[in-house]
Amino acid sequence: MVSAVQNEKLTRVGPGTPAGDLFRRYWQPAILAEEVPEKDGPPVRVRILCEDLLAFRDSEGKVALVDAFCPHRRAPFYFGRNEDGGIRCAYHGWKFDRHGDCMDMPTEPGNERMKSNVKLTAYPTHEAGGIIWAYLGPREHMPLPPDYEWMRVPHEFLHVSKTYEECNYLQALEGGLDTAHSSYAHNNNMSAKSDPRLLDKSPRLDVHPTDYGYYYVSTRNMGQGDTYVRLYHYVMPFQQMRGGIHEFSGARRKAPALDGHVWVPVDDETTFVYNWHHTYDSTTPIDEAHRIHTEVFYGRGPEDMIPGTYKLKKNKRNDYMIDRQLQKAKVYTGIVGINTQDFALQEGMGAIVDRSKEHLGATDHAIIAMRSMLLRAIDAVAVGGAAPGADPATHRGMRPYDDFVRAGEDWWAKFEPEIKAKW
Ligand code: FES
Ligand SMILES: [Fe+2]
Incomplete structure (x- = not known):
């Protein structure tokens, strides 16, 4: 458990809060590139770390991320016009470029001083891996853009998506670092015989700190001395990477793949979960069917989403459409969709869980390590x-990486070459 004071410190993300200051030292996903597909196209509302912003792709194809409100009298830029290298406010026509410089101030003709003094808050962006990344922190501390392996994977082998989650980022991130919960929360076939998560419901966890966070190794007994070993990374401040060479839950992978999530705080009580998935190597490209299959498997396929949004149809307002008959017969939660199962449990804790009331055990070791690192x-x-x-x-x-290790086999000899980037 953490104290109520530490819980506050970890979960509040607005400007000037301790965690907010930390998170502003990292580049993080602001939107998917698909949300701003064309130059001079419609702008998109963005909320990130409690800040209301606006993104648009300008005439040069670069993505701007600016204050959502006009510095004149605070009209929303969302209704503005994205034209000739900037966004023009629909109220009185002031126009700003992606650097926040004023390009035109038609209500103040000839007042060059005012035009050069008024700035619009604008953040640097970086486009890679199908995502528009943003840096919201002090410029003097801005690191180079991130370079996770998955960001380098060509489009034909990479799939990214995002889902809106109605709780604080931390309890969602904790779910992603909690390998033990899959024995119950993601048990989609209670009669399955060979699923390691059902054979052994208390995995041993071994956490190894690194410069980027840690990796942890989860080991489950398969019988006769054989084990299933899964190696996860926790990447500061809110990313998880997991081996998915062997997927269970009835998933039939079209190619060995790796997966992960980045949990970006929208504000203290909501989160955008960025999901990435790429093939192990360049043997099998990802086609449209594979993309849809991946989304459907996690319960966030086209049919699962409220049209025009990144929100699930099964949500807390309808108890995630829990089916009590299904719960008796087959699926442990009675809820269909891996992500939906996670959301029911994580959102159901309340927007910000009271961690001072917890009782943590051995399988919570990775979560404890992440909290203390943060x-x-x-x-x-x-x-x-x-x-x-x-x-x-x-x-x-x-x-x-993840794999089966036979009795007497040296697991590290098997894993060491596999946990090095191949793209
Ligand atoms: S409020 Fe934007 S130009 Fe006046
Ligand atoms: Fe989960």
């Missing part, structure tokens, strides 16, 4: 230190 990083940044894992040199060379 608390240490918050304190370090508060006194002028660096943000761990923000430098791409710390994270560009690694990847996760």
Whole structure:
């Protein structure tokens, strides 16, 4: 457990909060590139770390991320016109470029001084891996853009998506670092015989700190001395990477793949979960069917979403459409969709769970380690230190993995070459 004071420190993300200051030292996903497909196209509302912003792709094809409100009299830029290298406010026509510089101030003709003094808050962006990344922190501390292996994977082998989750980022991230819950929460076939998560419901966890966060190894007994070993990475501040060479839950993977999530705080009580998935190597490209299959498997396929949004139809307002008959017969939760199962449990805790009431055990070890890393990083940044894992040199060379290990086999000899980036 953490104290109520530590819980506050970890979960509040607005400007000037301790965790908010830490998170502003990292580049993070702001939107999917698909949300701003064309130059001079419609702008998109963005909320990130409690800040209301607006994204648009300008005439040069670069993505702007600026204050959602006009500096004149605070009209929403959302209704503005994206034209000739900037966004023009629909109220009185003031126009700004992606750097926040005023290009035109038609209500103040000839007042060059005012035009050059009025700035619009604008954040740097970086487009890679199907995502528009943003840096919201102080410029003097801006690291190089991130370089996770999955960001380098060509489009034909990479799939990214995002889902809106109605709770604080931390309890969602904790779910992603909690390998033990899949024995229950994601048990989609209670009669399955060979699923390691059902054969052994208390995996042993071994956490190894690194420069980017940690990796942890989860081991489950398969009988006769054989084990299933899954290696996850926790990448500061809110990313998980997991081996998905062997998927269970009835999933039939079209190609060995790796997966992960980045949980970006929208504000203290809501989160955008960015999901990435790429093939193990360049043997099998990802076609449209594979993309849909991946989304449907996790319960966020086209049929699962409220049209025009990144929100699930099965949500807390309809109890995730739990089916009590299905719960008796086959699926442990009675809820269909891996992500939906997670959301029911994570959102159901309340927007910000009270961690002072917890009773943590051995399988919570990775979560405990992540919380203390975040608390240490918050304190370090508060006194002028660096943000761990923000430098791409710390994270560009690694990847996760999972595999079966026979009795007497050296698991590390098997894993070591596999946890090095191949793209
Ligand atoms: S409020 Fe935007 S130009 Fe006046
Ligand atoms: Fe889960």
